[in-house]
Amino acid sequence: MDNSTPGMTEMLIKYMDGELGGRERQELEQRLTSDTTLRSEYEEFLLAREAVGQYGLHQKVAGIHQQMMNELKTPVRKISKVTRIIRYSMAAAAGVLLLVAGIIVYNNSKLSPEKIFAANYRSYEISAMRGENEQLVSRLEKAYSEKKYAEVVNIVFDRPYSIHENFLIAMAWMELRNTQKAIDQYKIVIKEAGPANLLREEAEYYLALAYISNKQYSLALQQMEEIQKKPAHLYYSKITPTFISQVKKLNSQ
Amino acid sequence: MEVSLKTADADLLRELRSGDRIDVAIKTIYRSYFDSLGWYVMNNNGSRQDAEDVFQEVVVSFIDLVQKNKFRGESGIKTFLFALNRHAWLNELKKRGRTLKREEKYNKGQELTETNVSDVMIDREDRMQIINLLEQLGDTCKKILLLFYYDNFSIAEILDNLHYENEQVVRNKKSKCLKQLQQIIREKPELKQTLKNLLNG
Numbered sequence: 001m002d003n004s005t006p007g008m009t010e011m012l013i014k015y016m017d018g019e020l021g022g023r024e025r026q027e028l029e030q031r032l033t034s035d036t037t038l039r040s041e042y043e044e045f046l047l048a049r050e051a052v053g054q055y056g057l058h059q060k061v062a063g064i065h066q067q068m069m070n071e072l073k074t075p076v077r078k079i080s081k082v083t084r085i086i087r088y089s090m091a092a093a094a095g096v097l098l099l100v101a102g103i104i105v106y107n108n109s110k111l112s113p114e115k116i117f118a119a120n121y122r123s124y125e126i127s128a129m130r131g132e133n134e135q136l137v138s139r140l141e142k143a144y145s146e147k148k149y150a151e152v153v154n155i156v157f158d159r160p161y162s163i164h165e166n167f168l169i170a171m172a173w174m175e176l177r178n179t180q181k182a183i184d185q186y187k188i189v190i191k192e193a194g195p196a197n198l199l200r201e202e203a204e205y206y207l208a209l210a211y212i213s214n215k216q217y218s219l220a221l222q223q224m225e226e227i228q229k230k231p232a233h234l235y236y237s238k239i240t241p242t243f244i245s246q247v248k249k250l251n252s253q
Numbered sequence: 254m255e256v257s258l259k260t261a262d263a264d265l266l267r268e269l270r271s272g273d274r275i276d277v278a279i280k281t282i283y284r285s286y287f288d289s290l291g292w293y294v295m296n297n298n299g300s301r302q303d304a305e306d307v308f309q310e311v312v313v314s315f316i317d318l319v320q321k322n323k324f325r326g327e328s329g330i331k332t333f334l335f336a337l338n339r340h341a342w343l344n345e346l347k348k349r350g351r352t353l354k355r356e357e358k359y360n361k362g363q364e365l366t367e368t369n370v371s372d373v374m375i376d377r378e379d380r381m382q383i384i385n386l387l388e389q390l391g392d393t394c395k396k397i398l399l400l401f402y403y404d405n406f407s408i409a410e411i412l413d414n415l416h417y418e419n420e421q422v423v424r425n426k427k428s429k430c431l432k433q434l435q436q437i438i439r440e441k442p443e444l445k446q447t448l449k450n451l452l453n454g
Contacts, residue, residue, distance in 0.1 A: 041435075044435045047449065049450055053433070056402070068279075068280060068287070071283075
């Protein structure tokens, strides 16, 4: 039942919109703590505002969605028979050229663990929350987000490290180019994280890269094959046949 | 594709929070992550259309969490989007009466690095019901409320856009529309709970 007066309803709206000041605001806040009907009405206004926000966001994304879907889809166009023959011929010629160029490039450039590592490694970034959740970010996480990697690996807690912290220590070792320490740390993450923890999948991929950097190619290949067995793995699409064959080549050198 | 993008997680979050460059940020999310997230849906009994629908839902939920400062960012955007995508698609499969055995196993004792995904992501049906709430209002009401509460226009700016007589008329109209929406919400207790969850997390 709505016991509030029209004037009071207007006050609630003004209060929600941040347009009520001074004494009026204080009085209303007092009434809201003691009058459950009024508080309930105020909550309904908050929910109405939330609904508007949700609608606005949905419309915003929907407006861009179709545009992006069109951009991300490979356009399929009908082409004439003659055009198709010309295109095939040109594609074949370009293919031969590319092959020749590829052989030249291949002969001139030697495969190295550094090159493969650099092509597949991406720094892991975290963005610490501000405001209400700031207290949830540990000292270690904060240091990592500020890229103070030497500090990250030297922080000692008198409590167990979280999986996320262990993962960040591993990543910090990677950034410091101490791959052996990173390997040890990734193994801890993989051991401690449950099968559904996505950090485990992150650690599995970075462990493979650490092995490559450390020239332990057989172990890297084992790790990559494990990822390849799991289509739902975060990095499944990164373990391409080319990537694997490059590591195999390094292994046979 | 995602590796070639220059926009780091932190920049993307800043753009999503600021609102000024939100269109650019949304496009970055699509260009960076649709391929891999869509791939997951399409390789787990989903069609291209399913992948597109789920991704849109994921993007809306993600932006909402970022704007409400509920995304800590500790797991990275990519990891978190994967978790949302996985959750949304498994939920959809459940509704269709199909579940992936592998995922059922995964979901037991699930420990995600961020807040539990099921707590922060609402069902597609629930979201559509919220959208329908606004559709029950007239076009003018919808426009005024969106301009004020979503686009953060002042009453004076709304007056410029909608050509009312004066600011007081706009203010009265806005109040009337909000009360109308409040009444519609009052009559839908289940939806009230969904909105409360969205509001309070």
